[in-house]
Amino acid sequence: MLVAVQSIQPSSVQYERLSTSFSIVIDALRIWASLSVLASHIQFGWFGKYECRLFMNGHDAVIVFFVLSGFVIAYSQAKNHRDFRSFVAARLLRLHSTVIPALLITLILSVATSFANPEFWGEHARGHQALSYFACLLFVQDIWFRNMVPSFNGPMWSLGYEFFYYAIFATVLLKQSWTRWVSAIALALMAGPGIVLLFPIWLFGVASYRLPKICMLASTLIFMISLLSYVTIASNGFEHPSQPGTPPLLYANAFVSDWLKGGLVAVMVYSLRTILDFEVHARACQWMRRIGDLTFPIYVVHLPILALFGAFAKKHPGSNEADSPGLLLVALLAITVVSVALEASRSQVNAMMLRFVDVALNRKNVSVTSS
Template sequence: MTPQFSAYLDLLRLLAALAVLLSHANSRALIDHSILPQSFGHNAVVVFFLLSGYVIAYVADVKEKTASSYWVSRFARIYSVALPALALTLLCDLVGAALNPGFYAGNLTTHDHWLLRLAASLSFSNELWFVSIMPFSNSPYWSLCYEMSYYLLFSIWAYAPAARRGLYLMLAALLIGPKILILAPIWALGVVLYRWRAAQALASAPGALLWLASVAGIVAFQTLDLSKSLSAWTAAQLSPWLYLNLNFSKHFLGDYLLALLIAANFIGFRALVRDGASGLGALMQRLHKPIALAAGFTFSIYLFHLPLLHFFTAVLEGSTAGYGRYLTVVGLALAASVLLGSVTETQKTPLKRWLERQLLPRLQRWRG
């Protein structure tokens, strides 16, 4: 992966996290008119899934040669931010509800059965089959449950003995259920993009055309809100119960189309900046380090922003007619996410080393 393309992926990752934040800030409790389409944040998660598949395929190919090293890295990455996110969500919800009980009673109904919610969140089982257990007010957490399922499927495909791979994949699929599996092709497309050698050989001129066409397609997809239209068609084809219980996967047709557009965008940009000689390639080369630094807060922004948005919306009273309170709440949520991220993002390596000391010797003894 070249520095130019790596910088581009980091930039997309950061922009997707900010898009999710702005989508959740589009609340009538914060501003009285709609700023963004409702689908804006969900579409950004499609970017995350495709990026995740691509990056996981890369690290498995280059760095993580065994299932043990793969899972130690995954647990260290996820739990280093997920655990603080759950603690922050509980703290914000409890303090916010004490200061403004009316806001939380009227807007959030996810504080019952807290032990069940916490256990499901810690085990990433919130979205298995047709279950949907919200981790208190932190709805973006749903995508982590999908991610962990895809990590499991990929680890079986990449590391399991060939003779048992099919059986293990079938058992994993039975555990995960159709709701998560229906979006698995999007994550798998990221893996395909990394391994697809023919796409990597695309020349820069057609790459530039493909990239521009994909940008136009993505803009049209969002402007026309095709996700909403395709979701309405899906709802008409499925039973009301099934459509409702697909929950975050019910927009799958639009998600598939958007994923193809994003995949084309990846292929085109990778070809455009491959040799680093183009002006855009040179720019991405110069911006590689600052983009990587900013993108290092992406996971924290994604997991911390919503309970913070709820909290600041609840405690900072003001008019919803103008932009003053809106900008204040969004700015505080973003600043607090970055500040907390400056601590949590540094815990991945220590946690990884601790897991290596605790888990790897036990795995070796179990295998021996």
């Protein structure tokens, strides 16, 4: 697997600008995946029985996110040519600028949920909550058969996977010393088999940007075959070797079917680079990008908000009580408002984090000098 990463040499990557039509479709796919995760949690039954047939299941949506993440990182690195330090800094800022506020929101809403409906909270609360928040800050929440995420923020599991994918990618490609191989193997061993097993899906996304384009006819045929195959497999609920989310590999339990689905998504993305090689109105692209940028905040804050309003509705999975569409609508509005606020404040959070790092480094330099 590390050899596959090594074959993607940054020096040989030629930056290719993406068309506005392609960008719109990729942003639309991000939005659909994010809403699919949201829809899968609405179906927990906290607000009554709802079926969201227009969306894929939540785990398949995360697989789509992994493919798109690999694609975007490959595109961004080809465009910006960051060195190791700047790459790691950019990734950590992007993650922490949303994760830290999201964890704070999760903590506040979890406490509110425990007061709103202690029985509801007790049924869903996990142990070692303080440790789970700390693990999420370090992105080690899912190493080695663990799933240390806050009680009402299960989607945090995937961020630990992505963190290690970024780290291995940067270590192999952006470090020059032979020790990069030792470092990459150490990172893989630290991550554990679950995270490593889904790494090929992320690399499929990288390849979908790196591979050279082919002709329009071949791209169209490949896209149609891949789309038909994906719909057939996903609609039949194919999960192999076992259902994701259960021991021993937890969210990597269905790694074989996840490889297949992720590969098909990557092939479709690759084909669309040729099919959608035309421009549309720039303003449409800008608006779609703004909406697409909300997908990360929505992903990390929607479940604690749903849980709080679900507690007020006094609903439980399998309940025969009347539906609560009003509370669900209020919850969806709250998710939208909080997500917009998080994205709008991201630059300010980035600036605060950079100032904190500068102060910490300056203090360290002063202490070293004085000693």
